[in-house]
Amino acid sequence: MKTICFYFQIHQPHRLKRYRFFNIGGDHYYYDDFANEDFMQRVAETSFVPANRLMLDMIKEYKGKFKVAFSISGVALDQLEIYAPEVIDGFKELAETGCVEFLSETYGHSLVSLIDPLGFQQQVKLHDDKIEMLFGQRPKVFRNSELIFSDEIARMVHEMGFAGMITEGAKRTLGWKSPNYLYQSAEQPKLKLLLRNSRFSDDIAVRFSNYSWNEYPLTADKFINWIADTPKEEQVVNLFMNYEVLGNFQKRSSGIFDFMKALPRFAADKNITFSTPSDVLEKLKPVDRISSLNPISWVGEERDISPWLGNTLQQEAFNKLYEIADRIHLSESKRLIQDWTYLQSSDHFYYMGTKEALPFSPYTSPYEAFNNYMNVLSDLIERMEAEFPSTIDNEELNALLTTIHNQADEIEKLQSQLTKLKPSVEKEKVTPAKKAASSEKTTAPAKSKNAKPAPVEAKAANTKTEVVPDKKTTTSKKKAK
Incomplete structure (x- = not known):
């Protein structure tokens, strides 16, 4: 039985404002907020919001038999939260159906995997924390920026604990093999690979509204028949594209929404199902290993990284x-x-x-x-x-910061111990007044039942007292007379 695995990418960078040489050192804000807001709200209105509604309707209409996956970059999520929060709400509603999977990627939709392993790990974790916070899912399948893949990247992705990874079914890597199978990494055999079928994906993403295309117009039944006519032993057809295909790249007037809505009905007639990437990893077994010493991507004829690092x-x-x-x-x-x-x-x-x-x-x-x-x-x-002044080299700076952090940890540890000891100290603490009272009680003689009361001493200093003259002094005064 064949299955279709739909995956949509959502990404928008923070567009930079015109930043002149004379702004350096004085202006630390780099972004064109007006352009970012305008574009995000426009694409949300024409594509993201109606596409989310379409996906939800399809899931409900076909009672959970239609499934789909999304890979949303962190920078896109940041902008959607500010400029189009209704799109986030739509994805939350989709997440609750149990028929939608969110994939992992780098937060900045970056090329960091090519140069900075530590930064790569940090960005992936930051992105997955954001996905889990918003949609309640911890991604299990990784999708690198621009579908960039190599043996070295496969090793890092496996070490981060992912069960599978999505990449391009590039001929320079596959050779004569078909992308319509589940594969595994030659570098890390436990890492399973889903390969994009570029022909079928681009039929929808690129050629759908091209009047000069010899297969125009593309209808749902024609497309499903093409998939059904692939060799019987081929297991999965991975359709990966940008989410803006629905309503932005292919306008609503082209019939793209009607095409998508009809796909599950014709697929059911051909006994073709829909699966998320995790479903595919669970149900199918890899048929072979894929190796790529040099990075591949999903852009350009060469399917390499030259569109970003070629000059x-x-x-x-x-x-x-x-x-x-x-x-x-x-x-x-x-x-x-x-x-x-x-x-x-x-x-x-x-x-x-x-x-x-x-x-x-x-x-x-x-x-x-x-x-x-x-x-x-x-x-x-x-x-x-x-x-961090440039006069201090990285090793010295790292040593200084480590010392500072260790001191801070030690101070925090001692404060914690002090907090724990404080209640016991308070119990043992006795005030001077209580000490005096305690000493009086211990030194005072014990009272007996037959004891007479002690004589009363003189009253306070302000009380009048009678002075009795001395007899010797009186006699001497009489003799003197």
């Missing part, structure tokens, strides 16, 4: 950004860490690309994108050096 501009910006990684990891400034995370989004490097036209770039040229980014990065580096 000297991109490489210079990338290397400059991660030169300060060690010091950023030592920082306790939340604002500094957040800005550094936002600057890691792969989009910033994509805008500097010179290989092909960039339809989504807010810049007029790759060189403008590079200059603007480097000005922002220069200010970030100045802020970092203000916290």
